[in-house]
Amino acid sequence: MDGSSDTVRAEALCPVHGNPVESICAQCGIRHISVCAALDSSELRELEAIMGRTYLAAGQPFVFEGDPVEHAFNVVSGGLKLFKGLRDGRAQITGYLLPGDFLGLPPRGTYTFSAEALEKTELCRFPRVALKRVFDKYEKLQDRFLTVVHDDLIAAQEHMLLLGRKTAMERLCTFLVRLLHRTERVGGVTAPLRLPLHRTDIADYLGLTVETVSRTFSQLRKSELIRLEKADRVFVLDRARLEAIADGT
Amino acid sequence: MDGSSDTVRAEALCPVHGNPVESICAQCGIRHISVCAALDSSELRELEAIMGRTYLAAGQPFVFEGDPVEHAFNVVSGGLKLFKGLRDGRAQITGYLLPGDFLGLPPRGTYTFSAEALEKTELCRFPRVALKRVFDKYEKLQDRFLTVVHDDLIAAQEHMLLLGRKTAMERLCTFLVRLLHRTERVGGVTAPLRLPLHRTDIADYLGLTVETVSRTFSQLRKSELIRLEKADRVFVLDRARLEAIADGT
């Protein structure tokens, strides 16, 4: 049930600072890294007109494989994991979304994966049909979405290499290095680096077990390549080495 | 070097039958399953005007990761494997292209994977810049390409589940079932089912070793779920069972 959870229509309040503003999107903290970056202020206003918001609690299931896609979403704060499962409970996280990331484009009408909130999460929401109209009007948005999907595909190919051919140590280093890159790109804090996923989820993302993930973290700690403040706060002590391990060198 | 190999400009010869025709594309054997299916005959003619052909020998490297993308291609006959490699020789095939499949869309300017011909292969070729012009003119082509990329993404997610969570037996069954589906969809011969990949490539596609692939084929043979005519001709004897194993049941 796409977007069934607690939602509100867009109001004249800044989603980040909470104070009233003329244009919500113009003030949005993640706009510069999201799809909306392609738009100027008048186009933004048009998008805003059809926008709503959705809030999720930590661990709250959000979409299920097979659900019809009725809305598109942009993550404002928090995060989501996207995953596919086998009937016996085995699961593979195919990706996770952090602030600025987009969900729900599918030209196909139903979701091909499930999604769940990693923590308290806020999304802005667009009805697909209305979004389609804006799409058709602004060619560059179309372009932008093609790029988004294509980037996802590139990431997926990279991840297939990881899942098919890398060792546990290589997988974890790749995960850390990628997270480091992303955090830098969006201007976040990298020391300590905050891990958006729990051990179980990291395991499901990297195609390993929790125990192996934990053991590998310990190895990295003992080799002094990282320092763990808390389970989800990592100081990267030797980035070059981490990167080298990540690409199998 | 993108499309550097033996190529010719489009001539008034049917690529499939070899006889002269007014419109090549209109006669193309794989048009109904390829991107061009979205176009009517006048649009087709426009596309034809910018089309060339490329021929590859079996095993011929075609594109390398990092190459600039200068052309887009459509597989007419034969096949390609797409793969990513690690410096030490480990490789992961992220997908393979058969007649009707498309390559070279990247909104990004360089290839993020390498490609090599699986056998004698024929492609039709479009200069990217010219293609872009046709794109901008025909909205439905744009839509069509978004769908193509998105379908690739769905396939990639499915494959991540396979690589991360499935056993060797489940992987091979998934491979066979998927190939069966595709072959049916394009109206090909399914008894025997022809495998477009050698054992080594199947291994690199499924994240296994040649030996494991071979052993697993032998198991399937001994359990009488398949019969092997030659190494690359498979009779599926119990499709239901194969499908059940494929999704972990």
Add this chain to the structure above:
DNA sequence: CGATCTGTTGAAGTGAGTCAATAGTGGTGG
């Protein structure tokens, strides 16, 4: 302050990998 998650560590088991030998298969040329 017990209850419940989440993470870590240890010991034992196993599915797939590695190494090595053998067997088909196809192509070439005398």
Add this chain to the structure above:
DNA sequence: CCACCACTATTGACTCACTTCAACAGATCG
């Protein structure tokens, strides 16, 4: 047509990276 070679596939014996099962430790919270 066969002998030879190169390549691809199969099979066996052994190893090992990761899993499984199990116990324990830390954190969080009503």
